[in-house]
Amino acid sequence: MAVSVVMxxxxxxxxxxxxxxxxxxxxxAVRKGEMLLEVETDKAVLEVEAAADGILAGITAKPGDVVQxxxxxxxxxxxxxxPPVAAAPASAPSTRAAAAPVAPTPQRGEGGPRISPKxxxxxxxxxxxxxxxxxxxxxxxxxxxxxxxxxxxxxxxxPVSTIGRLMAERTTHSWTTAxxxxxxxxIDASALGAARERMLPAIEGSxxxxxTHTDLLVAIVARTLAQHRRLNASWTAEGIVSHxxxxxxxxxxxxxxxxxxxxxxxxxxxxxxxxxxxxxxxERARAGRLQPADVADATFTISNLGMFEVDAFTAxxxxxxxxxxxxxxxxxxxxxxxxxxxxxxxxxxxxxxDHRVVDGARAAMFMRDLAAAIxxxxx
Numbered sequence: 138m139a140v141s142v143v144m145x146x147x148x149x150x151x152x153x154x155x156x157x158x159x160x161x162x163x164x165x166a167v168r169k170g171e172m173l174l175e176v177e178t179d180k181a182v183l184e185v186e187a188a189a190d191g192i193l194a195g196i197t198a199k200p201g202d203v204v205q206x207x208x209x210x211x212x213x214x215x216x217x218x219x220p221p222v223a224a225a226p227a228s229a230p231s232t233r234a235a236a237a238p239v240a241p242t243p244q245r246g247e248g249g250p251r252i253s254p255k256x257x258x259x260x261x262x263x264x265x266x267x268x269x270x271x272x273x274x275x276x277x278x279x280x281x282x283x284x285x286x287x288x289x290x291x292x293x294x295x296p297v298s299t300i301g302r303l304m305a306e307r308t309t310h311s312w313t314t315a316x317x318x319x320x321x322x323x324i325d326a327s328a329l330g331a332a333r334e335r336m337l338p339a340i341e342g343s344x345x346x347x348x349t350h351t352d353l354l355v356a357i358v359a360r361t362l363a364q365h366r367r368l369n370a371s372w373t374a375e376g377i378v379s380h381x382x383x384x385x386x387x388x389x390x391x392x393x394x395x396x397x398x399x400x401x402x403x404x405x406x407x408x409x410x411x412x413x414x415x416x417x418x419x420e421r422a423r424a425g426r427l428q429p430a431d432v433a434d435a436t437f438t439i440s441n442l443g444m445f446e447v448d449a450f451t452a453x454x455x456x457x458x459x460x461x462x463x464x465x466x467x468x469x470x471x472x473x474x475x476x477x478x479x480x481x482x483x484x485x486x487x488x489x490x491d492h493r494v495v496d497g498a499r500a501a502m503f504m505r506d507l508a509a510a511i512x513x514x515x516x
Contacts, residue, residue, distance in 0.1 A: 140189040142211040144204040147429045195220030252279040259284040301394040316492040320500045326484040340409045352412040359383045359403035365503040371457035386435035449485035459494035463487040
């Protein structure tokens with residue numbers, strides 16, 4: 138029996154999804170659980186699994202199409218079975234594909250110059266504005282050589298990946314709509330380092346993973362958030378929503394962007410389990426193999442640039458979360474110790490808050506308790 142492949146809903150209140158690519162070809166056999174297609178959300182490009190065994194058939198959506206959630210875009214059929222008659226596609230046309238020539242003859246854009254298909258493709262790849270060119274072909278037709286010549290003398294334009302574009306759109310929206318304010322603390326990390334050294338051999342021996350300062354911070358931050366519910370909340374049109382679970386997202390650098398992958402219910406997780414989850418997420422993020430569940434339902438984000446020797450920075454809130462914690466490097470500094478100068482491993486942490494959800498006093502109390510927990514970690 139044929140099984141429909143529909144545009145999935147990967148996020149709350151999602152109405153449409155953009156098909157990025159098919160990972161299987163029409164007529165190819167597919168096993169249940171195999172990756173079938175890539176879909177773009179406002180957080181990342183995610184792979185979607187096949188829901189059943191079958192042969193991929195009756196594809197109605199092409200890469201770039203924006204499709205209504207729940208609309209059938211293909212079928213998984215059994216050998217010898219024909220896909221059901223497809224309804225008219227409910228997808229919006231792809232703006233990315235609309236400019237591509239569909240016939241091997243010179244094309245004329247709306248009021249634009251004549252251009253060969255190869256030249257148009259090269260122009261798209263190299264970011265060349267054909268409206269500024271004079272073609273060397275018959276009747277002023279723009280040829281591939283004209284595009285190559287223009288590209289040779291043009292400033293270098295770096296293409297932006299889908300994830301990079303999504304990150305740019307998301308951070309711009311957050312910065313321009315959420316009223317940010319920032320609270321910073323310098324914290325003695327001596328006890329944090331000692332806790333890591335104490336846990337490292339046992340966890341590496343039992344779970345095969347090295348505990349990092351980030352793993353410890355995830356556990357400590359999550360447990361502190363459980364006592365400060367307003368920081369574990371979101372702003373909505375109906376008001377402030379407080380989340381029951383504490384799901385910590387970690388900002389992770391990929392090739393040309395940053396993704397946030399989630400450690401769910403981190404306030405109740407053991408440090409060893411956090412470390413295993415963090416390593417798995419990092420490996421799959423770098424390989425572009427994150428799943429929808431890996432980026433869903435985050436309630437708070439930690440961005441740690443300490444490994445890059447950054448002393449301190451501020452981060453932009455990830456909507457719809459109310460706050461994000463920016464963590465700098467642990468470095469020896471001269472600070473007062475028992476009334477005299479002393480050297481201690483210090484760490485700078487900056488909390489960015491959405492003022493619609495969190496006021497200055499609540500942010501300060503959270504940072505006070507977080508600093509105390511770091512100075513005396515109970516994990």
